[in-house]
Structures are given as structure tokens and as C-alpha cells.
Amino acid sequence: MKDVYALHSIVDDAHFPFDPAAYSCFKFGDGAVAEAFGTALATGFIATYGDRLSENEQLVVLPSPYTTIPTASYHMTTAFVKMLNRYLCMRGYNPADTAKIHRYKTYSIDYGALDMESRKALIINDKYHLDKEFLAGKTLIFTDDIRITGSHELIIRNLLKKFGLSNDAYYLYYAQLQNQDIHPNIENKLNYYSVHSLQSLEAVIGSSSFRFNTRVVKFILNAPFAEYEKLLMKQTHGFLQELADCCIGNNYHQMEEYRNNANFLFDHLQKKIPSWQSICKKEKEPISNYQNSLLA
Template structure:
């Protein structure tokens, strides 16, 4: 089992070897930053392990952090990582990498980044996961995540490998990792919200062409104070809001009390504007939804 590799080491709670503002934007769907992070991680991985990969010639399988229906931010980074690594493999006459997923069957509204080690483990220890053993057996596995703070998720994956009897060579890759144990794990939240303090800070991110939905931003929007939520959705396109609703349903957020108020308002708003979810008509230019009929708050 190969030790974990991190492109950046977090050794101070107040300064970082990477741009904290960019990292925050990445966590909320900035696809351009995800592209850069993925390319940088792939380059660092190749520099350290490229020779080993060439000598092994074993089929590589890349797996981003576990998710249910909505990918995490690390998934977007993984897409960029794959392109760089595939070019390297092709240059050396090796087979392209394969992609796989760790299926996760539980979700929660708690902000994981604010928790300490014990609370993190208590939260995820009872999650249910699935891996396709027959597909993964006898291949080199590359697990990718954006950050390693306590190592709890890595511990879960290592346990899964044992549970599914997968004694594979495995790499655990991170864009950054906390290397000082005296720094509280909530440093992750400091980074996550470095650039995003309120829902209004999302406008610049979601209105760019390279925006990519992920679990974090869907939960953040649905948990926003109702008045702020109304102001935010009134400035978004029908396409954006429809995708938001569909993603929320796919992860079961419509069944969670924490998201009920915002979700139901948005769901009803879309029905009112589109007349029916079964409507197939589309206008040439999508209108911006307004909140003129919003309930008082």
C-alpha cells in the first residue's frame, strides 16, 4: 500500500503554499480552478511516481472521493487530473486510465469541515459504501481528494479495500494535507469559506461559463437564510434553478427538514414559471426568475 501523496503541506493556520481564495472558489464550483488544481496534482504525481507507473504497466483506475448522486468538488479536479495523466501514459505507450466510483448511500447537512477528528469519524463511520470488486481487482487504484485533514476518509477507504478483499497497489492523492497536528481540523472550514462568506458571494462563481455544480454548493444554497436565498435565486436563470432542484432531489435533500423551506419554495417557483414539470417547450432566451410573488419574510 503506497503512502499518501499531497502536493501541498499545510504547516501554518494563517499562511498557505497555495492560494486560499482560489481553493475556496474551487470548493464552490469554480471549474477553472478545478482544472488548474487537477493539472498541478497530476504533474506532481507523475514527477514522484511516473517511473514506478511505467515499470508496473498495471492498469490504472482513478476514483474521486465517494459521493451519492452529486459529485464533490474533487470530482471536477479529478477530470483535469485524468487528462494530464492519460497524456503521460500515452506518451509511454501505456493503456489509458479507467474511471470508477465509490458509491455512497448516506448524506448529511452537517458541515464536515468544522468538526474535529472524533466527530468526523462518528459522522461517517456508519455510512454505507460500495465498490465494484470485480472491476477493480488486480489494478492499481488512484484515490483522489482535494484535502486531507484528519485522514478519516482515507481510513474509511482503506477499510473498504480490506472489506472487499482488494489487496491492490493504491495511491492516495491530495491537493493539500494538514501536516501539523497542533492545528485544529477546522482549518478546513477556514479554507472552504475563505472567499465565500454568504450566499451572495456565489454570484461571481455561478455566473461563469466554467461553473460546475457540486455537493457543497447545493447544500449551501438550500441552507441559506430564506431572505438571502430569495434574493439569490431571483437573479439566477431557469436552467440553473432547474438543475439545482434536480440535483437536490437526486441526493434526497428534498426529504431533509433542514432544506425543506428553501427547496419547496424553489420547487413551487419552477412549477409556476414552467406551468408543469412535464413541459417540453423552451424559449429562445431563458428569462431571469423574479421573486415578486415571494412570501414575506
């Protein structure tokens, strides 16, 4: 059994069955929206499939693949699992486990702007890993925020075949594109509907519910330097350190598109935070300095 379920269907590129502004904020780290989306997805899934779940069935929920920095859908999935497990608990069932699809490649190209063939060409060389022994015999629930062409779903289906897993599985989405006459770059329209510059991003990252994800990290690191520096000046040391750790975790500091902004961030942290000085400063060498920096 392989069932696909989407809470919302997109059939019109001008009118959406959900708030596109909220969706855009979600994609850029709004944790409150992620919580709302995950809760709504769980409610819809339970209403549709709850009666099919068995007390002897062990569920495992897997969000969309990521390397080190989670995706926006990861935070949505966290809320989904909470709601699902409440349902299972109230019926005496075992709570769902969670697992990760390990991804060993990342890229700077904006996936949402591509057509179907370009998406396939981009991800065809990606490498993924599943814990076969842990997943064996369990019912799998794969979650993602949106299904446009089904390329990532196809990757997962092929991955299951590669690892010899014939598990029952659900593929769940907050929304799915149903009208194939609409270009796949509708995803980009939704992604940038309300967040399209660092200035428009500030309200999201200033919220107490903000959560880092791959999209927001790449967006910040790829911004024009003047705008990037201005944004950094307004942030706490905690925010800057988490941004730097995300950058390091996905190896963005070694990618050409992000290298200069990443190095500027590292340099600033070395100058401002003692722990970074002790880790990064080479013996008998001065800490690197950026001339004309407003942060100096």
C-alpha cells in the same frame, strides 16, 4: 504498496502554500480552479511516481465518495485524469480507467468544522460500495482535495479490506495538514475563505466554468429565505432546474434543513416551466402557491 502523496503541505494556519481564496472558490464550484488544481496534482504525481508506472499496469482513478451530486474534488479529478492519460498515451501505456465509490448516505452537518473524533462519529455509519470485479488486480488512485485527519482515507482502506481488495494504491491530495497542533477546523477556514455568503457566491456561480457540487447545493438550500429568494431571482431557468435536480438526486428536499427552500424552488419551476407543470401538477388540483413571493 499504499502510498500517500500531497502536492502541498499545510504547516501554518495563517500562511498557505497555495491561494486560499482560489481554494474557497474551488470548493463552491469554480471549474476553472478545479481544472488548475487537477492539472497541478497530476503534474506533481507524474514527477514523483511516473517512473514507477508500468505499461502492463492498469490504473483506475476514483474521486472521493459521493451519492448523486459530485464533490468539488470530482471536478478536480476530471482534470487530473486528462493530464495523467496524456502522459500515459505519450509512453504507449493504456489510459487510466475511472470508477466511483458509491455512497448511500448524506448529511447536512458541515464536516469541515468538526474535530477528529466528531468526524469519525459522523461517518462511521456511512455505507459505501465498490465494484470489486472491475477493480480486481488494478492499481488504484484515490483522489481528494485535502487531507486533514485521514478519516476518509481510513474509511477507504477499510472498504478495500471489506471487499477483499489488496491492490496497490495511491492516495493523492491537493493539500495535506502536516502540523497536528493545528485544529482540524482549519478546513472550514479554507472552505469559507472567500465564499461565506450568497452574495460572495454570486461571482462563482455566474462564471461560465461553474459546476454544481454537494457543498454549493447545500449552501444555497440552507441560506436564509430572503437571501435565497433574492439569489434565485437572478438565475436562469437552466440553473434553477439543475439546482432542483441536484436537490432531488441527493434527497435534500426531504431533509428538514433544506425542505422549505427546496419546495419553494419546486413551486417556482412549476409556475414558470411547462415541463415541470406537466410532471408535477396533480390532476384537477391547482399548483401550490407561496404567498407574498417576489417570484410570483
